[in-house]
Amino acid sequence: MPGLFDGFEGYRILTEVDVDRALNCALVAIDANVLLNLYRYNAQTTDDLLAIFEKFGDRLVVPHQAMREFHRNRLAAIGNPDSAASDVRSALQKNQRSTNDALGRWAKQVALAEAELQQLQADVGKLYESLQTAVGQAEPDQVHANTPAARDRVLSRLSVLLDGKVLPRPPDDEWNAMIAEGKKRVEEHQPPGYLDADKGDEHPEGPAGDYLVYWQACEEATKRQLDLVIITGDEKDDWWWRHRSVVVGPRQEMTKEFFDLSNGRQLFLLRPRDLLEQSSALNVQVSPASVEDAKRPRDDLAPEGQWAPEAVTELLARLDSEGQVQAEVIREAAARGGTISREAVYEICGYDDERMLRGFTRPTNRITADLQRAGILSEPVTPILKPLYPDGVRASGFRIPGEVVAILRAAEGLDDAETDPGGSSSEQSVSKYWPLTQWLRTQPDDVIPMTFADLEEMLGLPLPQSARSHLPYWYSVRNSLGKALALGGFKARRVNFVSETVELVRR
Numbered sequence: 001m002p003g004l005f006d007g008f009e010g011y012r013i014l015t016e017v018d019v020d021r022a023l024n025c026a027l028v029a030i031d032a033n034v035l036l037n038l039y040r041y042n043a044q045t046t047d048d049l050l051a052i053f054e055k056f057g058d059r060l061v062v063p064h065q066a067m068r069e070f071h072r073n074r075l076a077a078i079g080n081p082d083s084a085a086s087d088v089r090s091a092l093q094k095n096q097r098s099t100n101d102a103l104g105r106w107a108k109q110v111a112l113a114e115a116e117l118q119q120l121q122a123d124v125g126k127l128y129e130s131l132q133t134a135v136g137q138a139e140p141d142q143v144h145a146n147t148p149a150a151r152d153r154v155l156s157r158l159s160v161l162l163d164g165k166v167l168p169r170p171p172d173d174e175w176n177a178m179i180a181e182g183k184k185r186v187e188e189h190q191p192p193g194y195l196d197a198d199k200g201d202e203h204p205e206g207p208a209g210d211y212l213v214y215w216q217a218c219e220e221a222t223k224r225q226l227d228l229v230i231i232t233g234d235e236k237d238d239w240w241w242r243h244r245s246v247v248v249g250p251r252q253e254m255t256k257e258f259f260d261l262s263n264g265r266q267l268f269l270l271r272p273r274d275l276l277e278q279s280s281a282l283n284v285q286v287s288p289a290s291v292e293d294a295k296r297p298r299d300d301l302a303p304e305g306q307w308a309p310e311a312v313t314e315l316l317a318r319l320d321s322e323g324q325v326q327a328e329v330i331r332e333a334a335a336r337g338g339t340i341s342r343e344a345v346y347e348i349c350g351y352d353d354e355r356m357l358r359g360f361t362r363p364t365n366r367i368t369a370d371l372q373r374a375g376i377l378s379e380p381v382t383p384i385l386k387p388l389y390p391d392g393v394r395a396s397g398f399r400i401p402g403e404v405v406a407i408l409r410a411a412e413g414l415d416d417a418e419t420d421p422g423g424s425s426s427e428q429s430v431s432k433y434w435p436l437t438q439w440l441r442t443q444p445d446d447v448i449p450m451t452f453a454d455l456e457e458m459l460g461l462p463l464p465q466s467a468r469s470h471l472p473y474w475y476s477v478r479n480s481l482g483k484a485l486a487l488g489g490f491k492a493r494r495v496n497f498v499s500e501t502v503e504l505v506r507r
Contacts, residue, residue: 009259010241010252014268020281022268026227028056029217032069033233034272035062036077038154045276045293048286050157052275055282061220062162064169065205065212072203089132096128167216178215182208187337189406191251195238195306197338197402207402210234214254222262229268231275236306236403239269307384309407311377313471315367315384317493320475324363325349330384331476333400334408339388341397357395361385407472433484435459440488440504448490452500471495474502 005012030053038046053060062070100121107117149155169175186194186207193210205212214230221228230250232239241248249255250269258267270278273294279286319327328348333340342357364385371377384404387395435458440448456462466473467481474492476482485491490504 008256010250010255012255013248014266016278018266019268019270019274019278022227022229022266023056023275023278023281026059026229026266026268027217027221027224028053028060028229028231029213029220030060030062030066031213031230031232031234032066032073034231035066035070035154035158036073037233037272038158039074039077042289042293043153044287045290046154048276048279048284048290049272049294050161052279052282052284052286053161055284058165059226060161060165061217062166063213063216063220064167065209065216067162067166069209092128092131096124099124167220170216178212179205179208182211182215185211186402189409191253192234192239195236195402195406197405210238218258218261218267221258221265225262225265227266227268228258228262229270231270231272233272235271238406306378306403307381307401307407308377309471311371312384312404312407313475314371314376315364316472316475318367318370319363320491322363326360326364326385329398330364330400330404331408333385333398334405338402338405339397339399342395345398357387360395361387361398408476410466410470410472432461433459433480436481437484437488440485440490446506448504450502450504452502455502468497468500471497 034049038049041049103117103120103124106112149159170178182193183206186197188194192214193207196207196210203209217228217230239251239254241251250267254269255267258265271294273291276286276291276294316327316330319330325348329340329345332344332348336344345351345357345360346353346355361383365383368377368381368384372381382401384400386399386401388397388399436455439458452463452467463481464473473479473481474495485504486507489507491507492502493505494501494503496502
């Protein structure tokens with residue numbers, strides 16, 4: 001007879017003892033972002049992580065796709081140290097002049113003796129000279145884009161460490177099938193990697209990169225009959241199971257998938273900071289400063305900020321209130337997987353063929369800036385409507401960020417949960433909400449405050465669970481409730497999950 005976790009293996013929360021055991025026994029796969037960050041950590045942090053990696057011996061692997069992304073992005077990770085050093089030198093010189101000028105003005109106001117002013121300015125000079133010296137001393141350790149591989153401190157260590165540990169690229173037919181499967185999973189929002197839907201076709205694998213890394217690691221661990229630890233710097237929710245802001249572990253779907261594939265093995269997901277904190281399990285002593293360094297976000301490597309549901313909802317609500325057609329274009333792009341063609345935009349907006357799309361994103365850019373100033377949205381962030389210019393002249397369409405696709409699809413794809421168990425159609429599901437549509441059509445007021453209980457009493461059935469937990473649900477015109485509101489000439493605003501209240505406003 002099944003037990004508590006039989007069939008629910010993804011919900012088991014593992015202990016530090018489990019992690020310690022895995023670090024000493026499991027296959028360890030490293031993602032590209034971890035290798036790239038070795039160029040951005042402090043030298044001590046990089047040394048500590050490499051010392052840990054060395055402890056894994058033959059249990060350490062790098063999936064083929066991870067190594068390809070490392071080489072593809074290495075120069076971007078290195079950046080331009082010469083330019084950065086020049087910038088800081090110029091800034092120091094400018095600040096030194098400003099400080100001396102300010103001291104001179106202050107000295108005149110207080111009638112400070114010239115000798116005392118000169119002493120203060122000399123002290124300032126010594127301070128800035130020490131800062132310039134510190135900048136100069138750090139430069140010899142920097143790797144540049146044209147640094148030979150033999151003198152690249154990261155490549156030199158990795159070439160020895162990873163000798164014979166990079167998993168080979170599968171044959172073409174198998175590799176292409178894996179890419180196709182990865183793209184399909186992105187469309188179906190299967191972790192990991194579905195938030196990379198906006199990566200497009202710049203590279204052959206498109207948005208399937210994360211899946212290729214994950215799946216090849218899973219297959220290698222299964223072949224060796226070992227548990228699997230994946231070390232990744234990816235913080236997105238298409239990898240991690242989170243409860244509010246607390247990281248619990250890998251996504252349950254991934255844990256269950258690997259459990260089934262490997263006949264009962266366990267999957268672990270660790271960030272570099274986690275690995276440093278658990279280093280004693282491998283008898284490696286690391287600097288406490290390395291742990292703190294690894295915790296700091298790498299802004300120059302990390303993707304742009306993510307759109308949160310609240311920000312998406314507010315932006316669409318603002319567009320709707322202004323009567324902007326971009327709102328429906330964004331919703332339709334989400335329904336199509338993240339990209340919408342020029343022809344579809346013209347059809348939605350009713351544009352004639354002669355109209356240009358220049359300036360089409362101005363309303364979304366303006367509202368995005370407003371949300372950032374209000375602290376609702378992080379800065380920077382991927383534009384919610386990104387024009388596609390394959391020929392560099394004429395926009396062929398638009399792409400929306402992957403996380404926006406996930407947010408809106410979660411809101412708009414919930415009709416299945418509202419259908420009868422027997423599989424009734426969406427039209428039948430909408431018919432359940434017909435009393436609401438009829439009632440709204442008789443209302444003279446433009447604003448109608450209601451409680452969730454009021455709606456449930458009118459409908460004679462409970463609202464879906466998403467109506468109590470997912471804000472974008474209320475603003476969608478694709479689920480049954482949204483369709484009923486729209487047919488009645490209304491839309492929702494000021495939804496409050498705590499008081500379970502909502503205002504219905506005439507469109």
